[in-house]
Amino acid sequence: MFKTPKFIFALSITALFTPLAAFASPPVQESDFWRAEVEAGNLPPVADRIPDVPLTVDLTARGRTPGVQGGTLNTMITRSKDIRQMVVYGYARLVGYDADYELRPDLLMSFENQDNRRFTLNLRPGHRWSNGAPFTSDDFKYWWDDVANNELLNPTGPPDFLRVEGELPTVSFPDPQTVIYEWSKPNPNFLQSLAQARPPFIFRPAEFLKKYHIAYADPDDLAFEVNDARVKSWAALHNKRDNMYKFDNHELPTLQPWINSTSGKKIRHLFVRNPYYHRIDENGVQLPYIDVIEMEIVSGGLVAAKSNAGEADLQARGLGFRDIAILRKGEADGGNYETYLWGTGTASQIAIFPNLNVNDDVWRGVLRDVRVRRALSLAINRDSINKALYFKLAKPGAMTVLEPSPFFDPELREAWASWDPDMANELLDAAGLDQKDGYGIRKLPDGRPMELVIETAGERQEVENAMQIITDDWREIGVKLVMRPLDRDILRNRVFSGTSMASVWYGWDNGLPRPYTSPAYLAPTDQVFLAWPKWGQFHQTSGEAGEAPDMPEAQRLMELVKNWEAAASDTERTAAWTEMLKIHADQVYGIGILAGAPQPVVVNKSLRNVPVKGIWAWDPGAHFGIHRPDEFFFEGGDG
């Protein structure tokens, strides 16, 4: 387990030496996929395409098998927006986690970290974007000077993770291969942020985007483009073209292993191998092994049926615990796939988040009363949900970290999570909600019945089933639950604007924190924690939007994050973590139902290098990302 800056420094030293190994490896081989293009003179040969110092992965040393190029991997997504998963699965980051959650340079050749204050990023000489343009510090400079600090493109300035107590870094670009970020105070979260599933790209394909930037483009051409795209200004056009994460602009160069080769709204999207990708294996074969990824957009209800029919080579998205039976049946019937059961990294499989920033004054008062939140939690019969929906395979309990985390404490999981309707009733009575109407539903202070509308993303059947059971449980304590299924984006928008009273989502994405993990997601720093959207906005916009946290426990959480950031040792970091987890368990900001339900992963029988036991987690993890899908290959090269 690493945590100290010293370790990162040591790591970067080893990283500096890996290139030497690259020179010893056999010559890089041309891929069959691009051979015709190379012979036609449209592409330079592979030796000229990969960086001078490629990243050589030693698969044998990691217990994997070196593979062969080729094949098409079929996978399914349920919404056309989800093609952005290719950026997540591709997981080419400046620095990325390996399977042990340690940070390694990836796109970077190496990095140096001096006391978390000065970060030197060393690029690979000869590294190129997928269109062949060089990837240099100019791309970082363009982003920093002309995008992040451009008032029209980013009115609020550079993103939040670059600010340390409001202070922006000094960024310098001494040579084409070096970028230096420097703060006067430590920014311990900088490198971790770069390794996120949804990374803050701190670089842009400058050569491509300058065509749309007022400072570089020819005014007449730009005006024509703006008009053509039906947008109001060059800034809007630039933002529209510049979607490194959305991945929907097939013209935008990328550094990911696969590049988008389909434009527009289609049912089938094809992603082909990036000819300039920077990773090769120990035999000199350029990664990714798989030539083409084919993503098909299907209706959410059909993912399991289609996987059962063998139409997916690698599938986890859209599959849930309840699909395991049909997947196993397909295997038994002679399907061409196997179903691996991976662990999940979320702190709770299902969690209810009462919105402490709801616009309705009365409800806000009620939901802010900790006795109400505790009562709602106590009234839920978690064991019966576990039995009815998860064959007792999940772990009922409140939202807290999972067992593999060093901070796991069984007491926190049990806090306010035992089934005790009597105590719940007492708590609600004590909270002043002791009047009931003719149907036995409690009355709010202003006389309305206590009908709590819980909004869901409408994506997971088990959430809806669990809510049915909770509806009955809560009737016992005189609270009426009304469930309202919405769309994922609408749900978020409603929560962010304070319209929704309560919502259901997963628990914290990262249920496996270690001392070096920033605990910021436990504090009101981000609107995506659905219990405090407005406090999160306040922090994210440096006070321009949202509301300042006005509950002492929430303020304490903010202090503890600061403590963690300023901490010099693991003992201090652990102390901050432990206290924050205690506050969460005590305050019940998110009512966790259960955790640890296995995630089915369908894997084609001839697909190799997919770990049988893995963790399916968003961040850190990037779903398949940290398991490096560019190293997966089909036996014999076709599939």
Added chain:
Amino acid sequence: MEILRYAVYRFGTMLLTLLVVSVMVFAIINLPPGDYLSNQIAELRASGQSAGVAKAEFLRSEYSLDRPLYQQYLIWVGFMPGPHGFSGLIQGNYGWSFEFDQPVADIVGDTLWLTVLVNLAAVLFVYLVALPLGVIAAARSRTWVDYTSAFVGYLGLATPNFLLALILFYYGHKYFDLPIGGLMDPIYEGEPMSWDKVKSILIHLIVPTFVIGTSGAAAMMQRLRANLLDELGKPYVETAVAKGMAPARMLTKYPLRMAFNPFVADIGNLLPSMVSGSVLVSVVLGLQTIGPTLLTALKTQDLFLSAFVLMFVALLTLIGTMISDVLLVLLDPRIRYEGRET
């Protein structure tokens, strides 16, 4: 010529109905508070992204969402000049989809004719199944043929479509290697029409047609059977039988013709229920029809997209009703449109 006049008259009323429908569609879509852009603006404000807000405000005025509702409607249909002159449905501009950030025409494009295709196939299925089965069930009433067809029919009526779809997909794939979901193999998407593409579409149509059509066919069959049974008890049938007319010829020549009216008139009922039913079925089955688009549009309050799709569905229904009316007049001389006036 009479029939032509009637057709023109029916066409006129259809256009009027369509106009009324457009008013209602537009009004109903605007009933829920807020619209896509105001939701968007609220979110962008909340997260402090003023650049986005400016863009959303620009779109508001670009698409006249800042004007009173009746003006929005007139501009949308094309009765009133918008910011860029007359540019509405009548002029062939279907509007802009905010959710997909594309013109509506680009989004619906292909899905329009696929919607028509799916519904056409389902209607054909209903008739092809209901006609022979209904006749046999009536001619051999209270025998095992009657009971079996009734049993299967009720099963079709009573089983929820999505369940039927999943069962058919599973077993269809297992035993007949039928594809699951979709309307064609994805590799043919956007390709020009070819024999292979047609074949792919036909194979993909089997399950959806069955799912959308079964309940309609069951109902239709029972109606035909009941009507035919009424006729079969009448004296002229007895006379014909007594005179030694061959049963099959007798059946098709007299009672069937009499029982045919409701069968044709039913197109008017069948189409709306099938078109609206197929919207949901398409979502479940993952068909590239207009159904999933409509659902997304409604969920995100994407004004112009949902309005256009609803108008299209209404148009399909109206065309179906018109066809059934005209056919009815052709079929049954007793139905006369002049009768109305005299």
